[in-house]
Amino acid sequence: MRREDKNDEAFYENLCNQYFERIYFYCRRLVRGQEQFMDFVEDCTQNTFLEARKQISHLRNHPNIEGWLYTTARNLINQSYRSMYIKKRHEVMMDNNTSGTLMEFEHYLEELFNSSVDLDRLCADILSELNANESDLYRDYYKDNMSIPALAKKYDVSATAITTRIYRLKKKIKNLVRDCFIED
């Protein structure tokens, strides 16, 4: 194998390790997680990386390889949709029964939390479940009172991305509290 080919192979391998899962999840979200489109998701993820492999030499010098992968995946999903003549592609809502049940339970979470005997222990347990990145964000945002623009700068992402990340952190904490009481 030529040195150039070896480099291409290594680059492609790295690309797969870094992005395969992310592209799969992205495709899954583009079809709103609908079970009947999971074949699309798999096919489009595979075809995104097939295209990447075909064009690997060109991609090695691409200024935004992530952007290329995401737009390729998006285009493939759109193509699949078009081929099925699906017009209202974003209109399927999540299962209302499931969300309704969770919603009802979450309504009482605050009460349950406040009624806990050992709040300090409960807080420690919950916070210990956060991963390193989440702990950092929790500290920066809630403890150190960093603003959104400052956080966006620190984490090198857009303000919208950091707001979404904070939302995710809050949601995870809610889920952890819920899990504690479900277990109890």
Add this chain to the structure above:
Amino acid sequence: MDKKSTEPFPPPASNDKEIIREILAEKERDADVADKMYGILYEASLADEATMDTDLIDECVKAIDLIEGHEGRLDQERIKAMRQKVDQKYKDWLKVQRKRKLKKLLVQSAAGLILVFFMSSAVASALGYNLIQIVADWGKDTFHLSAPNQSNGQDGNNNVADRKIYGSIDDVLQDVAVKPLLPQWVPDGFAFTYAEKFIRLDNTNVVLYYENNANKTIVFDFEIYTDQTSADASFEKDDNMVEVYEKNNLRYYLFQNIDRMQAVWISAKVIYNVSGDVSAEEMKKIIDSMDGGS
């Protein structure tokens, strides 16, 4: 995409209990948040590959996954299976590519061999060259032939063409040592428009342009050699086979290049190259009208 947060500053809380209490107090319907996230996700997805905010997309994907209970990693076995399918698809693609390349190469080689034999024999015999001295090579889409003349010491850079444009065929052929055979027939609607002459150190190139109302063209390219010069000719062609048309003991090679029909032959120190937006049958009629090229 840089939307301002509705919460520019975090809630003032001094300890974890208060913070978590504050978080739990925020009541949002998951479906509403998910819809909002989908909105952001789809908007971010509209960007082009250069400006796409992939971090934001990842955040939205993770947030929605969290809301819908799809968090967690993808099973490694599943990833492996999918990647194996990609590998297989890639191998299949490579096979198809190789087959295509091979097919193209075979067709080109066949066409090249026919042409090299024909051209070398004709040029060599016409100009008195030894066949072995004639060098031919062809690339992906071209056929190239050259016959270096030992007595001609000029290098390629000195072989600069003197180009002139003419309004009539008589004018362009004036002072040309060997007069090429001219078409007596062209398809209906085509008419002579202008001619060009390129005078080089080792040959004279006369080109006649014919055009019809639909801007379709026929080009007659005559490369005229003298005794003391070397012959050189290259032609581009596509994957289609070369058709050999015989008339008056001469062979004419018909092939296509970018949807244009082309005919090439050599006769009396002239390499004829006729190309145009015509059919093979019309090309043969043109050749016939040129007295069979003989």
